[in-house]
Amino acid sequence: MRRDLSLVIRAMRAADLSEVIAIEQSVYEFPWPRRAFEHCVRSGYHCVLVCEDAQPEEAICGYAVMDVQLRQAHICNVSVGKAWQGQGVGQFLMRALMGHARMRGAARAYLEVRPSNHAARAFYDQLGFRQVGLKRDYYRAQVGVEDAYVYQRTVGL
Ligand SMILES: CC(C)(COP(=O)(O)OP(=O)(O)OC[C@H]1O[C@@H](n2cnc3c(N)ncnc32)[C@H](O)[C@@H]1OP(=O)(O)O)[C@@H](O)C(=O)NCCC(=O)NCCS
Numbered sequence: 001m002r003r004d005l006s007l008v009i010r011a012m013r014a015a016d017l018s019e020v021i022a023i024e025q026s027v028y029e030f031p032w033p034r035r036a037f038e039h040c041v042r043s044g045y046h047c048v049l050v051c052e053d054a055q056p057e058e059a060i061c062g063y064a065v066m067d068v069q070l071r072q073a074h075i076c077n078v079s080v081g082k083a084w085q086g087q088g089v090g091q092f093l094m095r096a097l098m099g100h101a102r103m104r105g106a107a108r109a110y111l112e113v114r115p116s117n118h119a120a121r122a123f124y125d126q127l128g129f130r131q132v133g134l135k136r137d138y139y140r141a142q143v144g145v146e147d148a149y150v151y152q153r154t155v156g157l
Pocket residue numbers: 027028078079080081084085086087088089090091092112113114117118119120122123124126
């Protein structure tokens with residue numbers, strides 16, 4: 001991670017959603033709508049922000065949404081704002097997610113990723129995720145639909 005970054009994790013609140021959605025719309029071609037985030041925050045998903053603890057104001061660098069049930073952690077969304085990418089922020093966020101999943105008793109974590117999202121696949125690869133499945137026609141695409149690769153890793157110690 002960039003040495004001068006001072007990152008903190010905190011809960012995502014309803015008041016953060018405008019900023020979260022601005023990042024979501026800037027990093028995805030098919031962003032989640034506001035109501036998806038509202039649903040996750042309301043329904044007790046693990047919704048967190050990674051922020052730079054800068055003075056006088058924190059800056060939101062990225063966020064994640066995870067659902068932990070029956071010893072499985074489903075990572076539903078992991079995003080880092082464009083200006084913050086490539087500096088270890090995503091890795092910091094994923095470590096925090098794994099720590100939370102472990103605390104909640106999850107044995108495995110899984111997620112879906114577009115085959116065409118080479119950057120995210122490289123990111124998950126280096127975190128020890130491996131492809132364990134395929135969901136056909138899972139995502140919208142510019143033309144038609146795109147499959148999802150299902151990636152998984154043990155939550156570990
Ligand atoms: C994928 C994403 C979360 C990674 O976050 P990040 O903060 O940029 O990643 P990090 O700086 O922590 O990278 C950690 C490692 O992942 C790999 N990695 C990250 N981005 C990469 C890229 N564009 N190409 C290749 N490898 C990459 C590298 O191994 C990197 O380590 P290194 O910098 O020592 O080489 C971020 O780029 C992002 O939000 N992308 C847009 C949204 C998205 O696609 N989310 C995932 C949906 S499934």
